[in-house]
Amino acid sequence: MVDQPGVQNDLVGAVGGTVVQAGSIQHVALSTTPAAGSQLVDPPRQLPLAVRDFTGRLDHLQALDALLPAGDDKHAEAVVISAVDGAAGIGKTALTVHWAHRVQHRFPGGTLYTNMRGYGPGMPMPPLDALDGFLRALGVPAESIPVEAEARAALYRSVLTGRQVLIVLDNVNSADQVRPLLPAAPGCMVVVTSRHSLTGLVVIESAHRLTLDLLTEPEALELVTRIIGSARIAAERDVIDELIRLCARLPLALRIAASRVAAHPRHTVAEVVADLADEDSRLDTLSRDGDERAAVRAVFDWSYQRLPADQARMFRRVGLHPGPDLSEHAAAVLADVDPSKARQLLDRLADAHLVEPVGAGRYRLHDLLRAYAADQARRQDSPAIRDVAVLSLLTWYAHTAHICHARAFPGFYRLALRIESPARPQSITSRPQALDWLENEEASLIAAVNLSDQKRLHQHVIHLAESARFLTWLGAWDRQLAAFEMGVSASRRCGDRVAEAWLQTLHGEALRYRRCDDALAALTQACAIARELGDHFLLAAALNALGLVFHEQKRFEEAMRHFLQALPLSHGIDSGRQEAVLEYNLSRACTALGRHREAVDHAERSVTLRRRSGDTVGEIATLCELARAWQGQRNHPKTIALCRDAIALSPRIRSLGSILADLFDTLAVSLHHTGETSEAVSRWREALAIYEDCGRPGRATQVRERLDQVTSA
Template identity: 55%
Template sequence: MRDFTGRAEHLAALDALIPPDPGQDDERPQSVVITAVDGAGGMGKTALALHWAHRIQRRFPDGTLHVNLRGYGPGEPATAAEALGGFLRALGVAARAVPADVEMQAGLLRSMLADKRVLMVLDNAYSVEQVRPLLPGTAGCMVVITSRDSLTGLVVTDAAYRLTLDLLTPPEALDLITGILGAERAAAERDAVNELVRLCTRLPLALRVAASRAAVHSHLTVAEVVSELADDRTRLDVLSEFADERAAVRAVFDWSYRRLPPEQAQLFRRLGLHPGPDLSLPAAAALAGLSPADARPLLAALADAHLIEPVAGGRYRFHDLLRTYAADQALHHDTGDDRDQALDAVLTWYIHTAHAADRKLYPAQTRPWDVVAEPARPYPIGDFDHALAWLSTERDNLIAALHYAAEHRLDRRTVSLTIACAFTATTVSWQTWIDIVTVGLMAACRVGGHIQEAQLLAHRGSAATYLHRWEQAAVDLDRVEAMARDLGDDELRVWVLNDRGLLLLKQRRFENALRYLDEALSLSRGIDTGRWEVVIEGNLSAAYVGLGRYREALDHGQRGLSLRRKAGDRAGESGAITDVARAQ
């Protein structure tokens, strides 16, 4: 291919596998070398194999055999008999002399390749069964197979070397576009070219289609092509405009999707609905309405077909264009009720599991949870460490689920997911936490969740305090105080008194802070799990440190630490130890 670029590491790996020339001293086993090049549709497997074969064909003086096995594409896959017949005729066997029996054809091919150095390229294979009859039987030959399937059976039984193609690196993607547009034009619109790389997710086929669109239509700037690709809903259409199906991204994805059995196809569509960046086996099972045991082999099959990508920790993710394609298939093949039920099931699963993790992580915490519905298959949270690991891993998914629920006006789900995201206040910027809480606040106002609204306002006021946005914090806390009076809610009153004290602490107005904190401490005793008492003890310790009254600071810090330990509150214990250390 004229503008082939990148893949230096993969080309080097193929070079290293070339069998030694006859008589060359080499310790490698003298057997047929089989390399399975796998990857998702549009990843450039065929381009790599053909580019490499052309480059090194002189190392195979007895010739090169190539066949497109049509595993993924229009029409039916080639049979082994078709491929064997083509190879035998290419080697000089008259058509009438080709045996009718596949096993006899395979035997004749192996005989004719004995003691020869032939490179065999089996392109676009569908399965191990399609490939195995075509393999030569003696050393000196090399077989390169490309497939969207992982062809694991060849690795296990035929010692095949597996080489997986992933997305191009950013420099490789830029080189590919530059090769199509020309260096001058690419340099003139460098920002647009960079955005084109991002929107095409560095998928080689998508990059070729998008760059060629600008190259073929000289009146189009790269920026205009980028504008066409900006909308997620129509991006695949823009990348599928060419009449040749092999150059249409949607058609290439279709060929993989249509090969899936019904259960795998349905799970693929469900996964396209997931709002987050990746997902675990239990989350995928909840989304599909399956048990984890039933979902596991289906996910493995989709990964083998390179329609999803396995990542660390037993999780899975999509390449972005495949995610868009999967969601599009769900839109066209599933009913609205089917899609809504799947999404409700996974949102319920996230909320319920986050609630369970929150209880393990913060046993003294009181959150304004609504009634937490139980999913069909609850996920057990074992202990503090498990809770911390789960919430840390799922943080981005919880935030994504929150924004999905808000965009679709699922207000009760939005409120619950905002509360589920409370853990993130310790792991994201205060501004991000304010943004999250504001989304939940709007939903709480619409559903009339006054307690949730008040507590989320308090969260926002506290975050504004840490950002030294005194006026914003005071406005939110004034509203909370008024709502506490209207609702007759003593716990909410304690909350706002503490947060007013915190606001004054941050302003270094320590005497004024003490007045609010003393009142909050007196009111807090006996009205909840003890959560507020320990929080206020810590703030009182800080206030007394600010005043230089260190013995009183130490007393309050030690009381807070004792209460944290009594409650088994490991998450809060470190803060209490800090209070004591500061006073000391």
């Protein structure tokens, strides 16, 4: 056989026992069975030791099983490639090796394994070296292995022809590192593990992608129990959940922490949890002395150190974000890049499993990666750089929340902004867009309040705390209370009396659902500050909130007295919204006192004011109150009609909270009275679900009792 014109690269072909290279003929005196170019040797079984206490991953194991070549027909399928990807320490190797041990009997030609060192100490393994090892394992003498990469790969493919071999390529850093190691003939299966998504293998080589996530809570508990032992788990069950949480359900971290307990009988789980509780030292706690592969920080380092500079910088900035997840726009603010560039960088980090996409344009890090990213920011970026990034983020949150409140709740009073405009503002132009932003950023806004408070950015705390008003519609009372408390403290520290009066009022309104006595104290103080300032609106708002507390305590006459005192102060202020609120609350008090005709008058005036100001949420709430006033007069058809009118408006509004539940409850009462029991039960059940979800246990109990009475009759 001689050189053929037009054939690229060094290798022309490999036939029988002859390897033909450009410019030379190299004879390899080998047997042609079971494949050309290899000697008869025992099938290689190169898998490393399987993890003894492997836990969970049943769905992933089944997915791999489903890819196995069918039956004994070597030509039944083409080469099957599975790309197992996931973050550092997620258990990719453990899963793959465990599965390969289970199924290697299905591959009579042997099992090949190599660690490609894509991430780890030292340089990644060149495909040429991996081919050398595989060819030797398959019976090719060292002197017969070509030097050139393409010749070596061609011989490898030739040797595998006709064999059924399982090939495990572990810890790969790119598709290019894998491609020379892929067989060409059917009957073989290749499993690749990587911290990168290896999209190229999926697109070009039709690999089946299998992504590993953190362990589930039950899987994490099972893993820890297997390592520590069920007796010790039972003895300290109260702290096991915290151990799992602090390890972020990351298998490597769980193994290290649990092994510390198992290896030292005198160590309690509580002691290890105490060590892990310090976020600054948590990564160092999750290590085994002298073993880099059993150290969370080290395995994260191996991923981080391979990032290009711009991706590494973005990763560090994401570590400065205080919330559980972040948007691409928040990341853009932190990194001072355009949102499109931020999205590109975040997607690259997601491919490397250093961030996780959690929705359209949103990303998160698990707690250990977050701690690692923040640690890298401390190590590589100066305090001044970090402070500028965080200040930009908090300023952006405060401004955007202020704008979203204006779009979502037109006519609501808001404090005048007293902080500079953000360098990268986000455009919010519609109510649905504003509500989306507020709901998506709920947890991040509360985290931003906390971070601003830690940094003594008083005006940021004030404006971010004020934005927590929208949590009323989500029933997130506890988070709202904490934000308002920080806002009150910040306003006192900076001497902003207007902000103090307003935030005390908001705080008191929120407290009435939890601790009425504390609410009275807060609102009495708010009234005193408003009188001192001579601010009619703030005084009307505080008096209204005081009336609501008395209403909650069923002191309806006192409630009416406060509402009536506030009503003249509200005329012509705040687009008429405060006046509408007071008329609404007067209607509620009149209904509670049995003065239903007066209740109708107050509610109708409130509906008119709500419609005039475009307050559809308030209109729905007031229609419900108007329906109750007619219900009190036993006019159930009128009540039902008003409730249905309000419900018809509700699809246009989101975040109605318990208002919708009040509507369903009111409608159900009148439906029951008119004999429409089936729909009444259905509406009560809807109301019960919302009350429970919104944290209104008292109302939930009332509805549950009504349901029991009706369904047991």
